[in-house]
Structures are given as structure tokens and as C-alpha cells.
Amino acid sequence: MSDDGGDRVRRTGSPALRTLRSYRDFRLLWTxxxxxxxAERCSGMAFTLLVLWDTRSASAAGLVGFAGLLPALLVQLxxxxxxxxxxxxRVMMTCVVVRMVAVATVAVSLVGDTVWVWHIATVAFVQSSMTVFYQLSERAMVRSVVPPSQxxxxxxxxxxxxxxxxxxGHPMSGAMFGLSAWLPFMSSVGLYLLSLITIVRLRGEEDPPPGPGRKRRRMRADIAVGLRWVWDRAFxxxxxxxxxxSNLVFQGLVLTVAVVVREDGGAAxxxxxxxxxxxxxxxxxxxxxxxxNQxxxxxxxxxTAHVAWALVMPAAVFFRQPVALGVLFFITSHIGAAVTVSGMSYQVRITPNDMQGRVGSVVMLLVSGASSLGALGTGFLVEAVGTRHALVVVSMVMVVLALVAAVVFTRPGAALEDRQEGASPPQPAPVAPADGAAADPLTNLELRRIDG
Incomplete structure (x- = not known):
């Protein structure tokens, strides 16, 4: 074990058990x-509050929410x-700079007391597009800065x-918005700047080669490889x-609850x-x-998660008080976070290192892309049938999803598929060396398996 700040791990034998804080690059990546x-949470929530309180239009708020979530459909692959x-x-640094500049334009326009829905929607789209690139890059880099055991x-x-x-971030954004509409956006600009300064210090990794014995394929072919890799794993x-x-349902729940609070005379x-x-x-x-997960x-x-969601979500139909809604969000988010951790670990573990971006993009397209449709559809649904009936609809959809999950994952063979897919990771080398050497290459056998 080297003594250069705890970033190197022997490539032979088992690394000693250490805390994540001992890995310098992970600390920088995390911070x-x-x-x-x-920064994104402060400005992202402020987009919805700004449009909803300025225009008092649920459909306009839904349109901005749709623009902010649309990159999950268009940009992922x-x-x-x-x-x-x-x-x-470098991808992460570029994303931070672009988001910082885009959000700054909103702060400047609000200083002049000007609000355009098309402008807010455009900035929401740009910020979310850069977030897609950032999240995929960050998740892929984790394997380069910590050993497999961690x-x-x-x-x-x-x-x-x-x-x-x-x-x-959410209460901070709401509180700052209550003081001044431009304040959460200027705060986001400052946070993006601090993030950029931190990421500049990250050693990162070298530019990835196209692969041994391979020429770089056209983007369409690379996308097809990622799609096929996910499609071939039925479980x-x-x-x-x-x-x-379920993500579509929760996006509808978030927007509907915001409208409920405004209808009942609540503050942002x-x-x-x-x-x-x-x-x-x-x-x-x-x-x-x-x-x-263990x-x-x-x-x-x-x-377990979908049955629990189906049981607690109908409470929003009968209890409109902020305290009750807060308890509902506490329960649903608690379950959702545990599912997310298990799912992310599962995906990163079974995915080859040189396919992390492509497979991660397919995953995000499926699990988050539906959220954009949820935001757009819920805005019009609320205006058409009212908040109570909209909550009934989203609750019924969750009940259907729970039934589907119970049928699919208790069918004969589901347990075997779970074990087989979860036990097939090509293991990476522990950690990229401190001088920025490239992350572990796959073996020729693994490359042949990926390319068909």
C-alpha cells in the first residue's frame, strides 16, 4: 500500500479494509x-415555484417541469x-461551467423583474442536459477511485x-425564493463555481482508448451495443x-402536491x-x-418497495395537511432511496467498465425518462380533473405496478435469473494509479462477448 494520500491500492492480493475518506480522489469527487x-436542487425547485407563483398556471409549471426532465429522454443515449x-x-468540468452560465441568465433576468416561461424552460432543459452528462461521468468514475470491495x-x-x-436544498430554495426570486439562482451560480474549483483538483483518468484491435464505431452502433446489452438481460x-x-407516478405526485399547497393558500x-x-x-x-442489499x-x-408504495400513497387523497404530506414523502423517499442504492450497485457491478456510460444511459433513459412524461401529463391532468382526482389516478397506477412486480418477480425462474445476472460482473482492477493511468481494460474474451 503506497503512502501518497491513500489513492493507490496494490493490484495483486486483497486490499486492506479502509474507509472511503482515505481515498483522496473519492473525497474530491464526492465533495x-x-x-x-x-446547486441543481436550489435552481431546479425554484424553476417550478417561479412559474407556478408568477403565472398561477399548473400547465405552465408542468411545461417547465417537462423541459427540465426531457433530456432524460433525448440526451441519455x-x-x-x-x-x-x-x-x-473534463466532461464533468464542462457540464459545471455550462450550467453555471445558464442559471446566471435567470438570475440576471429576475434582477430586472422579468419572467419568460420560454426562458425558464430553456434553462431548465440546458441544466438538465448537462446534469445527464455529469451524472453518467461521475458514476463511471467511482470505479476508478475506489477498489471493488468498496x-x-x-x-x-x-x-x-x-x-x-x-x-x-429544497427548504433552502423555498426560503430563498420567499426572500427574493433571484436569490436561489445566484446561490446556484456560487455553488457551481465551488464545484468547478474542487473538480479541477481531481486527478481523474487518461483519455480512454477506443479498445484493443477496434476502431471507434459510429455513435448509432455504440448506442445499439448498450441497448442490446440491457435487452439481453430479461430480469x-x-x-x-x-x-x-414508479418514477412517472412520483413525478406526478410531486407536482400535484405543489398545486395542493398553493390551492390551500400555503407559501412556497x-x-x-x-x-x-x-x-x-x-x-x-x-x-x-x-x-x-446484503x-x-x-x-x-x-x-417489497412497490407493495409498500401502493399501500401508503392513497393517503395523499384524504390528507392535504402539510404535516401529513411531509410524512408521506418521508416514507416514500425512504423506500425509494434504498431501492436506488441497491439498483445502482447492481448495475455498476454487472456492467463492464468500458460500457458504464452506455449502459448507465440506457438505465437512466428507462427509469428517469418517464418522469418527463409524468410532469407534462400531470399538469394537464390536474387542470382537467382537479388535484384530488389526480391523486386517485397516480395511486391506482402504483397499485397496478405493485401487482405487476409481484407477478413478474415470483414467477418460476425469477430467483434463478436474479442470481445469474447478479453474479456475472467482469471485475475491474482496484483503482487507477495516482499518475492518472487509464482504468482497467477488459480482457479480449470480455470484449468479444460484448461485441457479439
């Missing part, structure tokens, strides 16, 4: 990403290819970070489709407090995710 996530081709650290803990730590930021594919449906800060309750539940769920198979986690 820089925490500030970037906080090409982003995954580019993340596998480019230097991931991968699950690292993923749980990252998810706990995001949930903790939700807990702090994994079904889990992703069911989670996509109340929405932030409700979201903060969900952030606290998510934080605790993320911390429990590693424990849960004791239950993925199919058991999927069934």
Missing part, C-alpha cells in the same frame, strides 16, 4: 458533486456514448449525499421498466419543507440501502 447537486469516449473529468459502500455514500442535499430489463413506471416555503421531509427519509433510506435479493426488494 465537488455534492456542491453541484446542491448519445451522452452515454460520449462519456465512454471522452475524458470523464464499490457498494461508495454508491450508498453517494446516494446518501444526494438525499442529504435534498433535505437541505434486469423488467426491473427497469417497473421502476420507470411549505413546498420546500415537504420536500425536505422526503429528503430526510431518503437520507435514512440511502444509509439503509447497503444493509438491505440481506435481500433484487426481486425481493422490488416487490
Amino acid at each position: 465537488g458533486s455534492a456542491m453541484a447537486v446542491m 448519445p451522452a452515454g456514448v460520449l462519456v465512454d469516449r471522452l475524458n470523464r473529468r 464499490l457498494g459502500v461508495a454508491m450508498a455514500t453517494n446516494e446518501a449525499r444526494s438525499r442529504a442535499v435534498n433535505f437541505v 434486469f430489463r423488467m426491473a427497469l421498466l417497473i421502476i420507470a413506471g 416555503g411549505t413546498v420546500g419543507l415537504i420536500m425536505a421531509s422526503g429528503g430526510m427519509g431518503g437520507l435514512l433510506g440511502a444509509l439503509a440501502g447497503g444493509w438491505l 440481506r435481500l435479493a433484487m426481486r425481493q426488494i422490488m416487490i
Whole structure:
């Protein structure tokens, strides 16, 4: 074990058990990403509050939400290819700069007391597009800065970070918005700047080669490889489709609850407090995710989570008080974070290193892309039938998803598929050396298997 700040691990034998804090590059990656996530949470929630309180139009708020989530549908797949081709650290730095400039334009326009829905929607789209690239790059880099034995803990730590930021960022955004509409956007600009300064210090990795004996393929062919890799794993594919449906439901729940608070005369800060309750539940769920992942198979986690969601979500139909809604978000987010930790660890573990970007993009397309449709559809649904009936609809959809999960993951052969897919990872080399050497290459056998 070298003594250069704890970043090198012997490539032979088992590395000694150490805390994640002993890995310098993981600390920098975690810290820089925490500030970037906080910046996005502050401005992302403020987009919805700004449009909803300025126009009093649920459909306009839904349109902005749709624009912010649309990159999950349009950008994911090409982003995954580019993340596998480019230097991931430089991709992250570029994303931070673009987001910082885009959000700054909103702050400047608000200083002049000007609000255009098309402008807010455009900035939301740009920020979310860069976030897609950033998240794929960050998740792929985790394997380069921690040893395989620490991968699950690292993923749980990252998810706990995001949930903790939700807990702090949402009420902070609501409170700042209550003081001045431009304040959360200027705060985001400052946080993006701090994130950039941190990521610049990250050693990262060298530019990835196209692969031994291979020429770089066209983007369409690379996308097809990622899609085929996911499609060939039936258990994994079904889990992703069911989670996509639940994400659509939760996006509808978030927007509907914001409208409920406004209808009942609540302040924008109340929405932030409700979201903060969900952030606290998510934080605790993320911390429990590693424990849960060690004791239950993925199919058991999927069934348990969706049945629990189906049981608690109808409470929103009958209880409109902010405290009750906060408790509901605490419970649902607690479950969701545990599922996310298990799912991320599962995906990163079974995916070859040079396909992390492409496979991650397919996963995000399925599980998050549906959220954009949820935001757009819910805005019009609320205006058409009202908040109470909209909540009835989303609750019924969750009940259907729970039934599908129970049928799919208890069918004959589901247990065998779970074990087979979860036990087939090509293991990476422990950690890239401190001088920035490239992450572990796959063996020729693995490359042939990936390329068909």
C-alpha cells in the first residue's frame, strides 16, 4: 500500500479494509458533486415555484417541469456514448461551467423583474442536459477511485449525499425564493463555481482508448451495443421498466402536491419543507440501502418497495395537511432511496467498465425518462380533473405496478435469473494509479462477448 494520500491500492492480493475518506480522489469527487447537486436542487425547485407563483398556471409549471426532465429522454443515449469516449473529468468540468452560465441568465433576468416561461424552460432543459452528462461521468468514475470491495459502500455514500442535499436544498430554495426570486439562482451560480474549483483538483483518468484491435464505431452502433446489452438481460430489463413506471407516478405526485399547497393558500416555503421531509427519509433510506442489499435479493426488494408504495400513497387523497404530506414523502423517499442504492450497485457491478456510460444511459433513459412524461401529463391532468382526482389516478397506477412486480418477480425462474445476472460482473482492477493511468481494460474474451 503506497503512502501518497491513500489513492493507490496494490493490484495483486486483497486490499486492506479502509474507509472511503482515505481515498483522496473519492473525497474530491464526492465533495465537488455534492456542491453541484446542491446547486441543481436550489435552481431546479425554484424553476417550478417561479412559474407556478408568477403565472398561477399548473400547465405552465408542468411545461417547465417537462423541459427540465426531457433530456432524460433525448440526451441519455448519445451522452452515454460520449462519456465512454471522452475524458470523464473534463466532461464533468464542462457540464459545471455550462450550467453555471445558464442559471446566471435567470438570475440576471429576475434582477430586472422579468419572467419568460420560454426562458425558464430553456434553462431548465440546458441544466438538465448537462446534469445527464455529469451524472453518467461521475458514476463511471467511482470505479476508478475506489477498489471493488468498496464499490457498494461508495454508491450508498453517494446516494446518501444526494438525499442529504435534498433535505437541505429544497427548504433552502423555498426560503430563498420567499426572500427574493433571484436569490436561489445566484446561490446556484456560487455553488457551481465551488464545484468547478474542487473538480479541477481531481486527478481523474487518461483519455480512454477506443479498445484493443477496434476502431471507434459510429455513435448509432455504440448506442445499439448498450441497448442490446440491457435487452439481453430479461430480469434486469423488467426491473427497469417497473421502476420507470414508479418514477412517472412520483413525478406526478410531486407536482400535484405543489398545486395542493398553493390551492390551500400555503407559501412556497411549505413546498420546500415537504420536500425536505422526503429528503430526510431518503437520507435514512440511502444509509439503509447497503444493509438491505446484503440481506435481500433484487426481486425481493422490488416487490417489497412497490407493495409498500401502493399501500401508503392513497393517503395523499384524504390528507392535504402539510404535516401529513411531509410524512408521506418521508416514507416514500425512504423506500425509494434504498431501492436506488441497491439498483445502482447492481448495475455498476454487472456492467463492464468500458460500457458504464452506455449502459448507465440506457438505465437512466428507462427509469428517469418517464418522469418527463409524468410532469407534462400531470399538469394537464390536474387542470382537467382537479388535484384530488389526480391523486386517485397516480395511486391506482402504483397499485397496478405493485401487482405487476409481484407477478413478474415470483414467477418460476425469477430467483434463478436474479442470481445469474447478479453474479456475472467482469471485475475491474482496484483503482487507477495516482499518475492518472487509464482504468482497467477488459480482457479480449470480455470484449468479444460484448461485441457479439
